[in-house]
Amino acid sequence: MRKRLTLWVFVLPGLLLYAVLFVYPALAGLFYSFTDWDGLSPSFQITGWKNYDTVLHSLVFQKALWNNLKFMAAVVFGQTLLSLVLALLLSGNRRIYVPLRALFFFPAILSTVSVGLIWSFVYDPGIGLLQGLFNLLGAEGLAPSWVGDRRIAIYSIAAVQVWAHTGQMMIVFIAGLQGIPAELKDAAAIDGGGRWRIFRSVTWPLLAPSATIVIAYTTIQSFKAFDLIFTMTDGGPNNATEIITTYIYHLAFSSYSFGEASAGSALFLVLLAALTWLQFKALRADRISY
Amino acid sequence: MRTYSYRPALRAAALAVLLLTAACSNNAASSAQNKESAAPSAPVAAESTQSTENVKPEEVTLSFLHWRGEDVPAFTDIIGKFQTEYPHIKVEMQTLPSDQYQTAALAKIAGGDAGDVFASFPGAQFEAVAKAGLYTDLSAEPYAANFNEALIEAGVKEGKRLAIPYQLVYNDPIYNVKLFDKLGLTPPDDWEGFLALCAKLKENGLIPIAFAGADIGPGQFMNTMVMNNLPSDDAFTKVESGEAKLTDEWWVKTLSQIKELNDKGYFQPNALGTKDAAAGALFIQEKAAILASGSYQLAQNKAQNPELEQKLLAPITVEAGQAKYEGIHTSTFLLGISTKSKHPEEAKTFLEFLSRPEIAGQYANATGQNVTVKGVEYTTPELQTATEWAGKKTLFQPRFTITNGENQKAVTNSIQAVLGGASPEEAAKEAQAVVDQQIAK
Structure with a gap:
């Protein structure tokens, strides 16, 4: 009995922190999602499910959800593929690979706001680096409006997200690649397997757990992206880059509709929980042992 | 074999929890005490001032919250002058960038943690702060007469003057x-x-x-x-x-x-x-x-x-002679006093100080921003350029009429x-x- 009490003393600080910083705000947010609180007034009315109805029928929310899915698809595809290619190229033991890995990892240590500001200038149609490149090639008129064209703006930001985090995911793949016993590949080579066949039948299946981690992490990360979009476009032009997190922010702090913003957050929580659950299932299904 | 006793560890943990609880409750108690003592102390102080002129006024610290980080040097000089004139009032200025102002600053004001005197934007933010009842009614303040009446309407709601716009901007290309x-x-x-x-x-x-x-x-x-x-x-x-x-x-x-x-x-x-x-x-x-x-x-x-x-x-979008307006003006940087302030009288003293033409002029010439105060002398060509527009027919920024x-x-x-x-x-x-x-x- 005493031992159990002692154990509780050790668990208590963590539990308290979790309760104060996570459980209480989450429950408070859930409560406010059923009110018309404006974030400043001391009083509010209970409005039932009205906020959920408003948010789900909001044209901007629907656009934000669709943008979020496009952003996620682009980031997951781009980041996974690029980090895998880099990992395959740099997983060996040559001396030059170490600084190269560090170089590709470098953007991951920059703050997202800095990354957003840097790329805002890179994409600028007047003084931007990319525009300069097009000018140099004599193709001034051909440069697209990277973040100004509503059709490509979300993908331009997705490319920045990929640039910033590919190095980080490359490290996960390299760890996975270095864990594959060399004799398996040697055996496959002796059996006459070419490079592609060895990758497809030996390397990739054994790399599946790393791939699942990369995909799971990237999916959640891209869904939660806020600072990059906030810094680069603030959801514009004409909501072309508005995602759920920026939509919630705008509801709360531009429109002072904290009740609706809380309802949006609760829906977002459910969405993320569902995604995480699906990924956990996928993680178990793909586990390979040898 | 060595045996370990959990008792000292348990005692230490219990003591730590107790100390933490005591510290929290002390803070709460002392702040509650402060709150209780703040209210009665004011009349007591007022009484004692009346009875004995030699008693020094109570020293108070005002929090001045705004978003214009670029104006800090100008305001620091002005606050220095204010503190020389009113040595018992200390003004602590805090600035937050305008995007954070929407989030952090308004929460601080609503919580009563800061912003005895605070700035706000016209339009949606003014409406939200007014709805929350955070503006002290300034309708009876005599120094409102120091301002150009036509330019400070953005701080009036339902006939009450809740805030006074300090800056004047002409939103013309x-x-x-x-x-x-x-x-x-x-x-x-x-x-x-x-x-x-x-x-x-x-x-x-x-x-x-x-x-x-x-x-x-x-x-x-x-x-x-x-x-x-x-x-x-x-x-x-x-x-x-x-x-x-x-x-x-x-x-x-x-x-x-x-x-x-x-x-x-x-x-x-x-x-x-x-x-x-x-x-x-x-x-x-x-x-x-x-x-x-x-x-x-x-x-x-x-x-x-x-x-x-x-x-x-300003581009005129109609035929010559049909134009109703020559340009746009916005009176912004709405200065208000929080209803949560424990020192509203001192806050009003600070607002009165800012409304003096020589102080407003100092602010304007140091920051390059026009002001809504009457009789200000602008010294830079840029400020004078904007002043030329004072005589023109301008409309209050239509965007800010969308609340x-x-x-x-x-x-x-x-x-x-x-x-x-x-x-x-x-x-x-x-x-x-x-x-x-x-x-x-």
Whole structure:
């Protein structure tokens, strides 16, 4: 009995922190999602499910959800593929690979706001680096409006997200690649397997757990992206880059509709929980042992 | 074998928890005590002041909260003067960037943690703070007479003066006087003239208008573009109440005219991807002849290119003689006193100090911002340029008459939509759909 009490003393600080910083705000947010609180007034009315109805029928929310899915698809595809290619190229033991890995990892240590500001200038149609490149090639008129064209703006930001985090995911793949016993590949080579066949039948299946981690992490990360979009476009032009997190922010702090913003957050929580659950299932299904 | 006793560890943990609880409860108790003592102490202090003149006034610390980090040196000097005159009042200034101001500052004010005196934006933010009952009523304050009455209406709600706008901005595009003179151009007084002016600038290899389409551009430029198209000054208020629509002729016409400027290449290429700083750079480097921003940018432009000669120009979107307004003004930086303040009288003393023409003049000349205080002497050419507009017929910024944040965004988004290729009718319809959802709430 005493031992159990002692154990509780050790668990208590963590539990308290979790309760104060996570459980209480989450429950408070859930409560406010059923009110018309404006974030400043001391009083509010209970409005039932009205906020959920408003948010789900909001044209901007629907656009934000669709943008979020496009952003996620682009980031997951781009980041996974690029980090895998880099990992395959740099997983060996040559001396030059170490600084190269560090170089590709470098953007991951920059703050997202800095990354957003840097790329805002890179994409600028007047003084931007990319525009300069097009000018140099004599193709001034051909440069697209990277973040100004509503059709490509979300993908331009997705490319920045990929640039910033590919190095980080490359490290996960390299760890996975270095864990594959060399004799398996040697055996496959002796059996006459070419490079592609060895990758497809030996390397990739054994790399599946790393791939699942990369995909799971990237999916959640891209869904939660806020600072990059906030810094680069603030959801514009004409909501072309508005995602759920920026939509919630705008509801709360531009429109002072904290009740609706809380309802949006609760829906977002459910969405993320569902995604995480699906990924956990996928993680178990793909586990390979040898 | 060594045996370990858990008792000392348990005692230490229990002691730590106890100390923590005691510290928290002490704080709570002392703050509660402070709260209790604060109220009765004021009359006691007042009584004692009356009975004995030699008793020093109670020392208080005021919190002054605003978003203009660039004004800190100017305000620091002013606060220094104030503290010399009122040694018992200490003013602690805290600034937060304008985007964080929406989040952190208002929470601090609502919680009573800071902001005895605080600044707020007109429009949606003023409405939200007023609705929350956080503004002390300043209707009876005599120093309101120091301000230009017509310019401080943005702080009045339901007949009560809740805040006093301190800064005056003319949200009219800026033009490069030397470039205009070189080409023999003068600000036109009708739409055809404005189009001809842009055409001439373009022919001469200049960007007619530098437009920050990615951020501030639509919200700034829409004001001068719509001011003479509005059927009434409260047209946007009517849109929010459902009495008018964005699909009405006046807004569709405004969108068509903005689209016309874009389609004719009078904005820089890919204007929708250009941010404030980059558009400003085009004007400062004299690649663009007009900058679609406002008088608040004059001093900054001059600092970066001392050779610049700048004036303000508002596009007139109707025929000559039909224009109701010559430009746009915004009185902003609304100074208010929090109802949560424990020292409202001292806060009013600080506001009175800021309202003195010599202090307002010091602030204006140090920051390059015009003010709403009467009788201020401006010393820089940029401030004098804006002052020329004081005698003109200007309209309070129509964008700030839209009090719902989502509606405001829908309106500026419709400008981005036409610049992105949508027809004015489609863009107006899309924006109206968002407004309709807000009305239906």
